[in-house]
Amino acid sequence: MNIQFAPTDLPLSRRLQTASVLQWVFSFLGLAPSCIVLFFVLMFTRFWLVSVLYSCWWFIDWETPSKGGNRVHFLSNLRVWDYMRDYFPVKLVKTVDLDPRQNYILGFHPHGILVAGAFTNFCTYATGFRKLFPGLDSFLLMLPLWFRAPFFRDYIMMAGLIPSDKESASYLLRRQGGGNAVVIAVGGAPEALDARPGAFTILLANKKGFIKLAMEHGPPGFDPCLS
Secondary structure (H helix, E strand, O other), X not given: OOOOOOOOOOOHHHHHHHHHHHHHHHHHHOHHHHHHHHXXXXXXXXXXXXXXXXXXXXXXXXXXXXXXXXXXXXXXOOHHHHHHHHHOOOOOOXXXXXXXXXXXXXXXXXXXXXXXXXXXXXXXXXXXXXXXXOOOEEEEEEOHHHHHOOXXXXXXXXXXXXXXXXXXXXXXXXXXXXXXXXXXXXXXXXXXXXXXXXXXXXXXXOOOHHHHHHHHHOOOXXXXXXX
């Protein structure tokens, strides 16, 4: 195997872009296990009260992920996401206006390995979602398993992620006044196995829950997007 290392004279901006992507990869692959380990380790130290108090908070806050989460706009607007956008780069192209008085289902493809495009476009403001679609808040659906990890669940909710189940999506789609965009990977996580450069393989067999949601909640229904 021939490993090629990055040249030492890379500009600082490129190094910051690489660092931003590395922290994001760690957040998805390593942060949840680290938070779980931290939760139990604290139980056997003099800081045990932290885990006990968090357990109480966890019990009180158990239903929050399925009720729109707890998004913090400051987190979505951090400079680190601009560096991540420029690394790939990622660009959001608007092709149609969306009425902020309505609720929407945005079905995106491809899922990819770590959902880089959808995360950058819909969980951060780096590509200008709020400017292109004023009055709309986007919520990216994620496997419910991740919302069972202590501490980590709060972090992903602050980024605008909610569980990928009917209850969570329906809560936002039923909300009066509109202004919510529920973002769904139409092929689900299994699509990651078919992620290849230049390939667009959509898995729809047994993946029609988003169609039922669109029919149940009526117009404007479902809007496809590439991300």
